[in-house]
Amino acid sequence: MSENNEFQSVTESTTAPTTSNPYGPNPADYLSNVKNFQLIDSTLREGEQFANAFFDTEKKIEIARALDDFGVDYIELTSPVASEQSRKDCEAICKLGLKAKILTHIRCHMDDARVAVETGVDGVDVVIGTSKFLRQYSHGKDMNYIAKSAVEVIEFVKSKGIEIRFSSEDSFRSDLVDLLNIYKTVDKIGVNRVGIADTVGCANPRQVYELIRTLKSVVSCDIECHFHNDTGCAIANAYTALEGGARLIDVSVLGIGERNGITPLGGLMARMIVAAPDYVRSKYKLHKIRDIENLVADAVEVNIPFNNPITGFCAFTHKAGIHAKAILANPSTYEILDPHDFGMKRYIHFANRLTGWNAIKSRVDQLNLNLTDDQIKEVTAKIKKLGDVRPLNIDDVDSIIKDFHAELSTPLLKPVNKGTDDDNIDISNGHVSKKAKVTK
Amino acid sequence: MSENNEFQSVTESTTAPTTSNPYGPNPADYLSNVKNFQLIDSTLREGEQFANAFFDTEKKIEIARALDDFGVDYIELTSPVASEQSRKDCEAICKLGLKAKILTHIRCHMDDARVAVETGVDGVDVVIGTSKFLRQYSHGKDMNYIAKSAVEVIEFVKSKGIEIRFSSEDSFRSDLVDLLNIYKTVDKIGVNRVGIADTVGCANPRQVYELIRTLKSVVSCDIECHFHNDTGCAIANAYTALEGGARLIDVSVLGIGERNGITPLGGLMARMIVAAPDYVRSKYKLHKIRDIENLVADAVEVNIPFNNPITGFCAFTHKAGIHAKAILANPSTYEILDPHDFGMKRYIHFANRLTGWNAIKSRVDQLNLNLTDDQIKEVTAKIKKLGDVRPLNIDDVDSIIKDFHAELSTPLLKPVNKGTDDDNIDISNGHVSKKAKVTK
Numbered sequence: 001m002s003e004n005n006e007f008q009s010v011t012e013s014t015t016a017p018t019t020s021n022p023y024g025p026n027p028a029d030y031l032s033n034v035k036n037f038q039l040i041d042s043t044l045r046e047g048e049q050f051a052n053a054f055f056d057t058e059k060k061i062e063i064a065r066a067l068d069d070f071g072v073d074y075i076e077l078t079s080p081v082a083s084e085q086s087r088k089d090c091e092a093i094c095k096l097g098l099k100a101k102i103l104t105h106i107r108c109h110m111d112d113a114r115v116a117v118e119t120g121v122d123g124v125d126v127v128i129g130t131s132k133f134l135r136q137y138s139h140g141k142d143m144n145y146i147a148k149s150a151v152e153v154i155e156f157v158k159s160k161g162i163e164i165r166f167s168s169e170d171s172f173r174s175d176l177v178d179l180l181n182i183y184k185t186v187d188k189i190g191v192n193r194v195g196i197a198d199t200v201g202c203a204n205p206r207q208v209y210e211l212i213r214t215l216k217s218v219v220s221c222d223i224e225c226h227f228h229n230d231t232g233c234a235i236a237n238a239y240t241a242l243e244g245g246a247r248l249i250d251v252s253v254l255g256i257g258e259r260n261g262i263t264p265l266g267g268l269m270a271r272m273i274v275a276a277p278d279y280v281r282s283k284y285k286l287h288k289i290r291d292i293e294n295l296v297a298d299a300v301e302v303n304i305p306f307n308n309p310i311t312g313f314c315a316f317t318h319k320a321g322i323h324a325k326a327i328l329a330n331p332s333t334y335e336i337l338d339p340h341d342f343g344m345k346r347y348i349h350f351a352n353r354l355t356g357w358n359a360i361k362s363r364v365d366q367l368n369l370n371l372t373d374d375q376i377k378e379v380t381a382k383i384k385k386l387g388d389v390r391p392l393n394i395d396d397v398d399s400i401i402k403d404f405h406a407e408l409s410t411p412l413l414k415p416v417n418k419g420t421d422d423d424n425i426d427i428s429n430g431h432v433s434k435k436a437k438v439t440k
Numbered sequence: 441m442s443e444n445n446e447f448q449s450v451t452e453s454t455t456a457p458t459t460s461n462p463y464g465p466n467p468a469d470y471l472s473n474v475k476n477f478q479l480i481d482s483t484l485r486e487g488e489q490f491a492n493a494f495f496d497t498e499k500k501i502e503i504a505r506a507l508d509d510f511g512v513d514y515i516e517l518t519s520p521v522a523s524e525q526s527r528k529d530c531e532a533i534c535k536l537g538l539k540a541k542i543l544t545h546i547r548c549h550m551d552d553a554r555v556a557v558e559t560g561v562d563g564v565d566v567v568i569g570t571s572k573f574l575r576q577y578s579h580g581k582d583m584n585y586i587a588k589s590a591v592e593v594i595e596f597v598k599s600k601g602i603e604i605r606f607s608s609e610d611s612f613r614s615d616l617v618d619l620l621n622i623y624k625t626v627d628k629i630g631v632n633r634v635g636i637a638d639t640v641g642c643a644n645p646r647q648v649y650e651l652i653r654t655l656k657s658v659v660s661c662d663i664e665c666h667f668h669n670d671t672g673c674a675i676a677n678a679y680t681a682l683e684g685g686a687r688l689i690d691v692s693v694l695g696i697g698e699r700n701g702i703t704p705l706g707g708l709m710a711r712m713i714v715a716a717p718d719y720v721r722s723k724y725k726l727h728k729i730r731d732i733e734n735l736v737a738d739a740v741e742v743n744i745p746f747n748n749p750i751t752g753f754c755a756f757t758h759k760a761g762i763h764a765k766a767i768l769a770n771p772s773t774y775e776i777l778d779p780h781d782f783g784m785k786r787y788i789h790f791a792n793r794l795t796g797w798n799a800i801k802s803r804v805d806q807l808n809l810n811l812t813d814d815q816i817k818e819v820t821a822k823i824k825k826l827g828d829v830r831p832l833n834i835d836d837v838d839s840i841i842k843d844f845h846a847e848l849s850t851p852l853l854k855p856v857n858k859g860t861d862d863d864n865i866d867i868s869n870g871h872v873s874k875k876a877k878v879t880k
């Protein structure tokens with residue numbers, strides 16, 4: 001090691017390689033629930049507000065059972081006052097005896113509360129709009145009225161011995177003092193949870209963190225969060241909320257909900273397993289995600305998005321030669337998410353012009369052929385050349401490799417290897433194959 | 441206003457309604473580039489690494505022209521050393537005379553640099569893996585070697601008078617001191633940009649903010665960021681990077697890239713227009729997003745995800761009765777994104793059991809029929825009842841409304857209205873219609 005090397009002293013660490021998780025919880029977040037969160041699945045409430053959703057009783061029960069089996073902590077259902085069948089379905093799901101607690105979601109109104117508590121639910125989620133917009137254009141009520149209704153509804157629901165959550169709607173456009181005031185009031189009465197909702201899907205992560213941290217200093221109950229995904233931040237906002245001290249996240253399968261939906265169950269699992277792998281693996285049946293997503297996608301007649309976390313068709317596909325090389329050497333190089341956790345498989349896409357010889361070498365091995373590294377580099381060049389002309393499929397590549405291999409193996413041709421002494425000839429599958437020494 | 445009203449003093453603000461944007465840049469972020477960012481579109485580089493991508497020359501040129509027309513600042517192309525055709529295509533796109541600057545993306549190696557500078561590009565993006573994982577399993581080089589190659593390549597590219605960016609790969613798993621050390625070195629030599637890359641797609645927003653803020657204190661050049669989307673945070677990470685002082689974000693159309701891709705162009709525009717509406721509207725042709733997405737989706741044979749920001753089929757569809765009511769009164773209640781900015785339309789989904797009478801009233805108006813509010817509530821109940829039995833379509837609802845209206849209009853039936861004195865009969869479209877007084 002020379003002295004004129006300006007990087008030497010800092011780059012090659014003398015300490016043992018750290019085993020800490022670079023994507024784990026931030027130690028500075030002493031209120032963090034990243035390793036202690038709960039899921040409220042709202043596929044049967046928020047998800048019913050998705051444009052394409054119509055769930056009959058049977059489908060609702062099938063979805064509820066699948067979510068329960070997966071391990072969600074709560075299942076939220078459409079208000080029993082939404083329609084007569086909604087009420088009957090709510091009662092039917094309460095009778096299933098699931099491990100997950102059953103919630104229903106109502107307006108902050110005694111008429112709704114009286115119906116809700118009779119359905120057999122374990123808890124009631126109350127929501128009211130507190131932003132100027134919703135107060136003006138939705139319900140027309142002022143904060144005094146909101147507080148008064150909230151207290152009445154909460155005390156009534158509590159008197160029935162079931163859980164109660166009070167949430168504002170459009171929380172990020174509500175006056176902060178109004179919000180804290182009403183949350184403090186309902187916390188004192190003894191709600192189980194207060195909720196923050198980004199109803200319009202425009203909050204950003206640091207804004208979420210600040211609000212949750214502030215709220216956490218005002219209430220002693222748990223904080224639940226609900227994030228819409230209009231600006232693509234619903235998963236990140238959920239994560240950041242947990243960092244700030246929120247405990248429960250509203251999700252739905254594939255994120256279905258109003259407009260383009262909310263935090264998706266599968267995507268949030270991808271996010272959380274990176275940060276809290278032991279907690280997530282021990283609590284949720286991750287390999288069920290694909291089935292649940294297919295169940296719901298079929299029910300609402302959509303396709304799984306091509307770029308869906310975990311289950312998108314290419315979520316674990318590696319293509320560029322340089323990526324494939326490293327992935328073959330150690331999957332962790334380009335993949336923190338382990339596909340096996342989700343019952344999925346890794347795929348190296350080698351049939352294209354960006355391929356590299358490491359990916360082709362892997363294919364040669366799969367084909368049970370033997371080529372030297374130099375030979376593999378030669379056949380890789382042939383593959384890339386064809387890949388420049390047109391899209392390739394696996395058959396194309398396999399043909400090129402097999403042709404190349406067959407030519408090499410024909411005794412009339414001059415051997416390509418440079419005289420290593422342990423070469424020998426295998427005969428397998430009708431091919432005469434040349435077993436080459438593999439250089440390290 | 442009574443004194444025993446504990447919310448009175450704080451809830452009804454005496455100040456004028458604030459016109460500030462609750463989703464605008466955080467005033468505490470004095471290095472923020474939220475209102476001053478640039479886009480590097482990498483559809484023709486990162487996007488070419490998407491499993492399904494094969495772009496021939498013609499398609500590359502079509503995509504490059506569309507991106508240029510939209511207004512991206514840079515277009516990044518696959519390395520000219522990836523294949524012979526890649527080099528030719530790079531040269532062809534450089535000759536188009538686009539407003540956007542053309543970049544190509546190479547390994548940190550003189551062999552690559554020599555080819556790149558001859559293609560006619562405006563700039564070269566150099567990348568090398570600095571994490572232990574990539575150093576061990578990808579290129580096998582130590583930090584001294586990396587720094588030495590970087591300096592050589594950077595000085596060579598600069599000598600040709602073109603832009604140069606130096607980026608690490610897998611930055612969030614790299615040793616922080618190593619990273620800052622090498623960035624400081626290349627900044628001193630005079631690179632145009634340094635890049636941070638979340639190659640494995642597992643960084644979280646506050647982690648991104650911290651790293652960018654730290655890096656910003658070490659370098660004077662611009663910072664570019666590249667975020668993969670494996671855990672669904674690529675848009676949020678990009679936003680938070682801008683808050684921390686990054687200037688340029690790598691995007692691709694629909695986010696296509698390795699695995700499930702990177703920050704999507706359209707989704708980032710949804711995020712940014714909320715925070716910096718004037719900047720975004722003045723700089724980018726937002727109404728072109730749909731066409732560009734369709735162009736690329738066709739080329740790589742995928743569907744636009746159902747839940748895609750902006751262009752997903754339901755991105756501006758409102759369903760629940762309570763949402764529809766407020767949206768009809770003022771779209772801003774549930775919609776910060778204005779669909780018209782993107783050449784899209786808002787849609788109120790009224791044909792379902794969750795519908796409310798405000799949505800049905802809007803449909804009655806569209807049908808040019810006249811019903812009192814009480815009548816609309818009555819017909820809404822009929823619609824919800826059928827909606828409980830099966831999925832509805834617009835024709836179902838229209839038939840129920842028209843039948844209801846026709847029955848009312850038949851003289852044999854007892855009038856439903858309660859004797860307002862300004863009722864009168866219109867005859868239009870062959871229907872006898874009853875023009876009712878509409879209560880406010």
Ligand SMILES: [Co+2]
Binds near residue numbers: 258
């Ligand atoms: Co919602």
Ligand SMILES: [Co+2]
Binds near residue numbers: 486639666702
């Ligand atoms: Co990338």
